[in-house]
Amino acid sequence: MREITFLEAVREAMSQEMRQNQDVFILGEDIGVYGGAFGVTRGMIEEFGPERVRNTPISESAIAGAAIGSALTGMRPILELQFSDFITISMDQMVNQAAKLRYMYGGKGKVPMVLRTPAGSGTGAAAQHSQSLEAWMTHIPGLKVVQPSTAYDVKGLLKAAIDDDNPVIFYEHKLLYKTKGEVPEEQYSIPLGKADVKREGTDVTIVATAIMVHKALEAAVELEKEGISVEVVDPRTLVPLDTETIIESVKKTSRLVVVHEAVKRGGYGGEIASAIAESDAFDYLDAPIKRVGGKAVPIPYSPKLEKAAVPQVPDIIEAVKETLNKRIVTYA
Amino acid sequence: MNKTVKLPPQITKERLADLYKEMWLIRYFDEKVDEFFAKGMIHGTTHLCVGQEATASGAISMLKDIDKITSTHRGHGHCIAKGGDVNKMMAELFGRTTGYCKGKGGSMHIADVETGNLGANGIVGGGIPLAVGAALTSKMKKEEYVVLCFFGDGASNEGSFHESINLASIWDLPVVFFCENNQYGMSGSVKEMTNIENIADRAKGYGIPGEVIDGNDILEVMNAVDEAVSRARNGNGPSIIEAKTYRWKGHSKSDAKKYRTREEEKEWRQKDPIARFKKMLLDKGIDEKYLDSLQEEAKKTIEDSVEFATNSPEPSLDSLMEDVYA
Known part of the structure; x- marks a missing residue:
């Protein structure tokens, strides 16, 4: 089987889903021609255009909220947060809004969104760009939390996350981006909650x-x-x-x-x-x-x-x- | 603010009478809730919009059914004006299964997603980014609805306000940011907490129109919103409307109102939006007896809602863990 990198697997999972489902789009900072801080979305704006690969201002609260609001009204957004540390700025939207809307509204409405974000240390980016804050998110009822470790897993888990009707926090360790593994070309899904x-x-x-x-x-x-x-x-x-x-x-x-x-x-x-x-x-x-x-x-x-x-x-x-x-x- | 106000052309006399009744529904609903809190019949907390009825009714009356709203912690009026069922609202405040949120949300989280009420919000400024997201859906799916985003003077000092308005502006999203400036964010007066005359002046910073209106004059509210909604629907992007108004009651049930004077309260009570609207309707030749009968009907509807709520069952413990995930 062909080998691709973890990073390519993330991109492939998104692109394949976006080709199939017009409701899926991606938004985030510098994800357009720049291709994202780590290059994950490189080439995507060329294929899908600026409407579906939406380059945003540096406004983590508004872009998280925009993702949630669009999910609540029928879209399936993928929000790329440039560094997982910046979730602090999106925290109200993710914790008080995304996680709770469905419950607070008595089961009406759903928030099918994925917040993808590079996490972890090892790049010399120091204290504000290297944290692993996933435990915070696991504490919040209403959120799902995914932490893939291989190229094969990341592709299948990301598809499952996009298909999920709940807000999913999807952590991508930066040092894994360049790791390679065997990854099927066709789409496949790895169920969330399966070790x-x-x-x-x-x-x-x-x-x-x-x-x-x-x-x-x-x-x-x-x-x-x-x-x-x-x-x-x-x-x-x-x-x-x-x-x-x-x-x-x-x-x-x-x-x-x-x-x-x-x-x-x-x-x-x-x-x-x-x-x-x-x-x-x-x-x-x-x-x-x-x-x-x-x-x-x-x-x-x-x-x-x-x-x-x-x-x-x-x-x-x-x-x-x-x-x-x-x-x-x-x-x- | 003494503009000459004309009626938006699509508004008939009958519609005006409906709105008059709706304003009374809002007032009686919140007065009833106030009474129940005072008697300890409802637990938790609540935020009442008595005195602000013209903003909710006036603004929402300019929307189509397909349009959506996001509301605030002071959101009962918005919900009623968006066509909310007062039975389900009252039942929610009583924590009953027949409530809008099956008793899980309470006063601060009433929503009716299917009919375009994307929800009240317990976080000041929390709903503003959600409105932008809903407007994004409208644009991307070409659904042609507009989102009317309510927020208060307090929320205009939140980061989410500034981030969201900028985002809506650069993307030309169909959203109308409607500020109900009721002069206080809890105890913080707008004069103390901002250094500008009008919150709508901030629109300049985002390259969008901003307008200041008398929020206790329902016709002025209707006109301003009509224009802003048309602009948004035609693809010309968002705008800010700041409606100056006043909440007659305290911030929440525990407010001793030490931060403002009784004289100030009295002054604003003289600008009662319902009384002003009634005068306008009488001037238009609508019969006073008819108006009074509408007021009576509103009162009765609220009394019925209390009966509905108190006769509704409490949630079963089985429902506790339901609805966390879709």
């Missing part, structure tokens, strides 16, 4: 999101050399969360490490860990659950410091080994 076991193993489960899926897979390769068999589960969507797949994996391995780039404190890893703690998989645990996440610090500029602020492969290896060395001792 994927990226690697099977028997000794420990790592649940990792976005770029951490790749770091966990790297760690698994290293650990295999030492005879440790790691299973890597990628939830792919945080809301809805496929707890069943995670629970099944933990029952099999009896050990769990949760990894995300976002700051560990208040991060979504806590939700995953407690989902296990509250489930019958708890009885299967042979060691305390381990969480690996970003340090509680703004993302620094210096490449050395930036790298140190978020989990790296050795941190994951260490966490896995800790869970293997620690046992829950039960006294009869």
